[in-house]
Amino acid sequence: MGFFHQVLPGIGTKYELETDSGDIISVIFMPNGRVQLYTQPARCPDCYAADLNPMETRRLGNVLTGAIMEAEEEGVEIAFSALADLRIAVHTYIINDRLSGKSIADLDIRSRTGVTVLAVSRDGKNTINPRPDFRFFTGDAVVFIGESDQIRTFEQEFME
């Protein structure tokens, strides 16, 4: 397995990884922030390509480093190995019609599931640590923090 990188003048920087099985994966970073990803199976003359914007690149990176991800919703689990292997899961959900118009206090999220609302993103504006009287609306992207069991409980209680 070898990783090598080279500058491609006028294009950007190319990283190429040859896997043990002989497949080749190339990643090209371009100055405009876009990334092109190529895979070339061993002994196959064709390349398969994807062109990603910075957001998509980060999401793909999250998946590759082992985070959970579902269509619109994604999360990461952070392990603090120095703190008795404390694991904290951070997960985002998109608010559905059933929760729309209700406040955090109405839903009683923390006492019912144990998870905390960390931030809400609505129309490109973010609210960090929203107050208990904060009302959700359909389409809000909400970041929850808790243990992964608590996140799962939340998902069963509110999202299904």
Added chain:
Amino acid sequence: MEGIAIALAASVVVALICRRYAIPPIPFYIITGLLLGTAGLGIVETSEVSEWIAHMGLLFLLFTMGLHLHPGEVAKRRGSFLVAGIIDLCINFAAGFVVALLIGMPFYDAVVLAGAFYISSSAIALSSLIDNRKLGFRESDTVIWLMIFEDIILVALLILFTAQEVSPLRIIGIIICVAAAAFACVWKLKGRLRQFFAREDELPILAVFLAVVLAVAVSEVTGVPDSLLVIILGSAISLAAADRAEVVARPFREVFLVIFFVFFGISVSFSGLPSLVILASVIVLAIITKLLSGLVIGKAIHGRVLSGVDIWADTTSRGEFSILLALLYGSPAVVPVVAVMVVVTSCIGSFTGKYSIPIRRWCGRITAGK
């Protein structure tokens, strides 16, 4: 100014259509110019202002080209870079030279046409590799570095043409002094320059514009062409802040270069153009010799002749540098030939660039069938 407004408005429409169908706009800017100008409807004429803007476009093009000529990166390249570059140069330059002599051009014009015949369009090649998603192929690396080799040959040609006009030793002496001074300054102030170009305010933009205008001023004093000076400046700045400088210079280049292409088309007059048969054979040869050099490079570098088809597909377009050579050094007989060659090869090149993979497969089947 209304001429520039008409030309620019037409270019915006052209660019819009080209982006819609993912084809390179360069040949269509020139065609727009041909239609608007001397050779066509005669609506727009070149003026002092348009010539000045077009000249700035040329200088910004060469400045950003210089930014890609990072001496350290070029020096790191192994033998394959030189082998591919020399094959490309020998086959295409020689062919262009012979063709020019055959159609009855004098020696000096023949060298200019050979240069224009040899040098591919970096702009079209690079955007084809990105847009058609071919950067994963090893052949694409070869194409990219081939463009750099051609840039270096362009610098050599510019020096050659200038030195031939005035006393060669004096001009080469000045070029070496200016280059040494520029590289030494940038090397010494590397850290400061990097910080300076990282600024978010207008200062880096002003500095880049100043650098290019300064090159024009220095050129008037020393007699060294400004085209060479901006390449040297760009290459020197690439030591410190290539990426940022390119981001800053890009808006200037984009705007001025469009004017350059359109007004090149406007200025072309087809009087004195050789017969269509001769012209067509020049163009066919321009495509065939690039195929030939591509195949030889494919065999030499990648061990497969078929790789050459990929290399050919993206290097067959002639473009900005061919026009530059014809405009700066060519006689009125060379300019229309180069104009037609650029338009036709770049249209064909955009097609081959887009369909290079099916073309290679098709070639593979034919050779396997034999």
